[in-house]
Amino acid sequence: MPRLSKDQCLSDLKLRILSTALAPGSDLDETTLAEHYGMSRTPMREVLHRLAGAGFITTSENRGAKVASMDIGTMRTFFQTAPMIYANIASLAAEARTGPQMDALKDAQHAFTKATAAQDAQATALANHRFHAVIGEMAHNPYLVASLDRLLIDHTRLSQRFYQPANANEKMLIVKASDQHDALITAIEAQESALAIDLSLQHWDLSRDRMERYVRPDPLPVDVVSLKDRRNAV
Amino acid sequence: MPRLSKDQCLSDLKLRILSTALAPGSDLDETTLAEHYGMSRTPMREVLHRLAGAGFITTSENRGAKVASMDIGTMRTFFQTAPMIYANIASLAAEARTGPQMDALKDAQHAFTKATAAQDAQATALANHRFHAVIGEMAHNPYLVASLDRLLIDHTRLSQRFYQPANANEKMLIVKASDQHDALITAIEAQESALAIDLSLQHWDLSRDRMERYVRPDPLPVDVVSLKDRRNAV
DNA sequence: GGGCTCGAAATTGTATACATTTAGTACACA
């Protein structure tokens, strides 16, 4: 993949991280990446520092870069923090959104429905990411957006598997999420911020249920042996 | 100032920005800075990208770096956002603080009172910054801390002049702020998160009053001419 | 066999030369 510009390289790496093509916690070798993108190490290092600043990766002196990890502690914090930020962002977006931003939001939603119809899980997750990032732009609040962007990174990585519906019920949940997007678009366009808060919290409830089901899968059938084993485990 | 390590250079630039020795919006020349810190342009550029990632400066392609500006629109957003984030951070800090972090917090408060006693406005503002940054570390929430850190940058830059007390009344306000710090330390150490929220909101009210007095100085004497002029202004 | 030291290979960090882009100025022309 030779001769990509720095911006293209940046967004490509973001996509690879959001889609977990680059797994959380995995090492990034700057020499390899530089060759891959057809540039020298100097601009590649600059891209890596940008990614680090935005929370996609972490770097440590003399020890290279890693994709930001998603340990159990961080996820607890994620579930604790997301609804507050999402709701506030939605409220501010309803107050401050502009016309071109509304267009961008509808575009993102269009891409979302198209990806769900095609059963393309990865494209669905990324379109969802873009949808919520646009709402962030609308809020016009650099302080909260710094939080939001970091939340969305982990949200998108966590959601990766839910957009691959395993049964009719899961398929229905995705349709429901899409309907909530439409309702949110209407509320934001009408500048009804109280409604936007309410809708974004409903939307969060749906996401959280799906994500928690993945994080903590349905309990296994109980039997005496496994229980005894577990009782003495750490 | 030759032969400073990259970390020293980074924190020195942060201090110069927080103290407004480098004015908001002013241009940064990477060649000059590199010479000043006794390093080549490559690591200097890396430092600048780190600062950009943390919100201290902004960079634009082929056009260099600027210290983050503080326009009137951003400040409106600042006043809107700060109390929510400060209160949530204080609450989380009370829940999650560790022993060493408590020591660091008390150190910062010690530096704060020492600086006020010495009437050193700049040292006071920076010690106040450190105090609140430590509470951020305690909260152990990377999402919210991203917001907090950006708020604190502007908070410290705005506060710069208030710690230069012009009269007995202003001197008393600084003493009051210091007392609130002490109360907050006690609440966090006792893990009383509801109290910590309340105290941090009180502390914010005090700061906001001081800052707004600077941003919007006491109203000028009303006269008919200026009123008429203003009525037709944008 | 376990753990240590030493050294070579690989990886990251820095300096510098060179390419590219921007900004400022002089000058021509209307």
Place this chain on the structure above:
DNA sequence: TGTGTACTAAATGTATACAATTTCGAGCCC
């Protein structure tokens, strides 16, 4: 006098060579 254009100087962006650090394995001692 104002405007547009070409040129020059200064700044940013990139590539590459070299220095410093870390990692990993071989060899050794206990």
